Amino acid sequence: MSNPRRPRRRQQRAIDTRQRILDTAGALFVADSYEGTSISDLITAARTSKGAFYRHFPGGKLEVATAIMENTLTMDGLVEQRIMLQEVVDIGMILAHRISHESALQAALMLSFHSSAPETYGTPWPDWIVFNAGQLTEARRRGELKPFVDPEQQAHQIAGGWAGVVLISNTLDRHLGNVEERVSRMYRNLVTAIAVPEVLPELDLSVNRGRCLYTAFLEGAPAPDRSHGETAEEPPE
C-alpha cells in the first residue's frame, strides 16, 4: 500500500456506517419493537443506502439483531483488581452505566427475552453467566466468599437480578436514569450475602463506579478502530 491513509479512512467510514446502523436499529427496536421495525425504516433513519445496508448485513434485520447481541457482552473498561469480587461488581456497573446511554444495549436487553431469541439471534445470558461463574470461582479460591456459596447459582442470580432491575426501572421510570443506583444496590445486597465480612470494606460499590471505569477506558483507548465493541485485550491500568 503506497498510501496507507486512504484505505484506513475508508475502513473507518465503513466502521462508522456499521455502527450507525446498529445504534439506529437499537433505538428503533426499543421504540417500535423488533417486529414493528422494517428494513426501509432502518435504512432511512440510519441515513444510509440499501446497498450499503446489505453490504454490512447481508442477512437483513436478523443479522442486525444478532450483531447487537454479540456486541453486548464486552469487557471494555474492566481492569484487573486485587479483590476478584470487585471485578464481579465492576463489569455489572460498567454495563449499567452503558445501558443508560446506549440504545443498542437497551435493544439487546429487550430482544434477549423474546421467546424466539435463543433460536434466532441468540442471547448474551449464557456467556455472561459463564463469565461471572468463573469470576466467582476465582473469588472463592482467594478466600473472598462464605462457604457454601455456589458460583454457578450465584452467577444465575446476578444475571437475573441485573436484567430484572434494569427492566423494572425502564417500566416504572420510563427512563434508565436510576439504573446505576439500583444496580449498585443490587450488588450491595449480593456481596453482603456472599462475601466474608473482611472483604466488604475493601469494595467500591459506589453508584459512579461504572461511569468512572468506562470513561477511563474511552479516554485511554489506544486505536479508534478497536473502540466499537470488541474485547480490549490490554485494558488500561
Place this chain on the structure above:
Amino acid sequence: MSNPRRPRRRQQRAIDTRQRILDTAGALFVADSYEGTSISDLITAARTSKGAFYRHFPGGKLEVATAIMENTLTMDGLVEQRIMLQEVVDIGMILAHRISHESALQAALMLSFHSSAPETYGTPWPDWIVFNAGQLTEARRRGELKPFVDPEQQAHQIAGGWAGVVLISNTLDRHLGNVEERVSRMYRNLVTAIAVPEVLPELDLSVNRGRCLYTAFLEGAPAPDRSHGETAEEPPE
C-alpha cells in the same frame, strides 16, 4: 329468586368461560406474542363464540391483556406469619410456584415489559412494590431488619430480582421447572443481606414453600366462585 340453583350454575359457566379465555390467551401470548395473536385465533383455541368472547371482553384483545394483568397480583395462599419477612418470602414463593404452572401468569410477566405496557394494559409492578414496601416497613417496625435498610428500595430489588430470575430461567432452560429453586435462592441472598441474624433460623426458605401454601389455599378455598383470582379476605390458617 324462586330457584337459586339455575342462575348460580349459569354464573359459574360464565366464570369458567371467562377463565378459559384468559388461560388460552396466556398460552397464545407466550407462544406467539401479544402482537402475533389474533382474536379469531383466540376464539377458536378457547372453544367459545365471537358473541361470548365480546360479552366478556367488549374491549377485545387489549381488555384480555388488562384482565390478565389485574389477575396477576393476588394474595391467594398468603397466611399471616409471626415474622413479617416470612410473608415477604411467601408471596414471592407462591407466585414462583404459580408461574411455573399458569400460562396467564407467564403471559403477564412477558407483557409487563413491553414498552407500551404502562400506557395500555398496565403492569403489576407498581402495586407489587407498594405491597412489598409495606411488608418491609412492618418488618422494620418489628425489629427484623438491619438498620439502614430502606423498604422502598428493597421492594424495587425484590420486584426486579424476582422478574429477572424468572425471565432468565425461561430463556436459558426453555421451561420454568427450576424457577422455585432460583427464586428461593434469591430470597436467601435477600434475607442474608437485610435481616438481623437472629431472624434467619426462624425463616422457611425451602423450595416447596410456595407450593405448600398455595395447595393448602386451594384445598381450603371456601366458595368456588372466589377461587379465580380475587384476593381472599380470610386466608386459611
